[in-house]
Amino acid sequence: EAGVTQSPTHLIKTRGQQVTLRCSPISGHTSVYWYQQALGLGLQFLLWYDEGEERNRGNFPPRFSGRQFPNYSSELNVNALELEDSALYLCASTTDSRIFGSGTQLSVL
């Protein structure tokens, strides 16, 4: 059974650019959670999607957005990138606990 898959694994962008990250949850799971982990900081909750709807949102500005598709895969979009957006972006599924994908390492120069 495939786990949570994310792409790409690494990205390098410059300030002001836009980026799209992708995630597919575990087969049969309808929820996708997005987290940001900046260097030296804990995981910060970004977004939760379930059944195609945004269910909850963390304390992040509106330039962080996303969507979930009918097949339950998800995209995270970040507009107007800032240096502090450099982080490991993790996607997860399952319910009570979380199973994470291997993440996308985003570097903003």
Place this chain on the structure above:
Amino acid sequence: RKEVEQDPGPFNVPEGATVAFNCTYSNSASQSFFWYRQDCRKEPKLLMSVYSSGNEDGRFTAQLNRASQYISLLIRDSKLSDSATYLCVVNPIGGSQGNLIFGKGTKLSVKP
């Protein structure tokens, strides 16, 4: 008080040592608790859930004290491969709706 607080370490221990990590949480109504392990630049992986009665998985023992809002992880007979950052995680309302609250982690380094 931070929602989930851990000693950042690092804990530097020799192989074979016993090491304990502690974690406190602020929301007394929190429903479920976990320990995750995270290797450098990798995703966190679930190590074990923490139950009220305490639970053990091989060399790892987790305990929960709801009255003191305190979770612990004990690692016996440390191996080099145990070197990682251990994250204490709390689900405030349980189930899928909970935004898991992650501690910043405790770094463990096991030396030969």
